[in-house]
Amino acid sequence: GAGVSQTPSNKVTEKGKYVELRCDPISGHTALYWYRQSLGQGPEFLIYFQGTGAADDSGLPNDRFFAVRPEGSVSTLKIQRTERGDSAVYLCASSLTSGPYGYTFGSGTRLTVV
Amino acid sequence: GENVEQHPSTLSVQEGDSAVIKCTYSDSASNYFPWYKQELGKGPQLIIDIRSNVGEKKDQRIAVTLNKTAKHFSLHITETQPEDSAVYFCAAPPALGNTPLVFGKGTRLSVIA
8 A cells, every 4th residue: 555554543442451453564565563652752662573473572561462464464463451551552664674764654543441 | 772862852943943853872883863753643754864874964954963973863954834843753773683763752843933
């Protein structure tokens, strides 16, 4: 597609529930990144994929967070047993290859845990 | 790992004036320094970047300067316009692996007409 698409744009869930956030990267981009942005803060790295594999998951805060990219395109960020502190905007970016250049971000999913 | 600090956190300028936002980074081997602009409800968008082999880069009303010795880089916006109002983020990669980008906490720029 023309840009990075993230769905849903907004998600409200109850504490303790499971959520999935989807990212459709730009076609042909092999690298995909997940970041989390809390109010008034910069994007904080969670995980990145090169192709189908997670090249670096050091930013995932705990084992409730997991992400997959089974076919090297669409990625899903999964959060189990959500907590109120998980409320944030989850941003996805893709780039043609791994490295710091040319990140294109989606508009994000605003997750609210009530 | 890389640590990026950005200031000021908020900045208000009169339309037509200049705005300067500064960032420092910790990893002396970092070699690429982008700036992103984030408008309300949207993701960050790359507006300009600089590599470590140059000291300044300009693109119309925006410019970025880099001082590798001091490990800081700055965004300069001249002749500011209301549509420049947004949150601006600097970023830098870790020297080891060069990925992923580490972002500053952002500067909210308000251009007052």
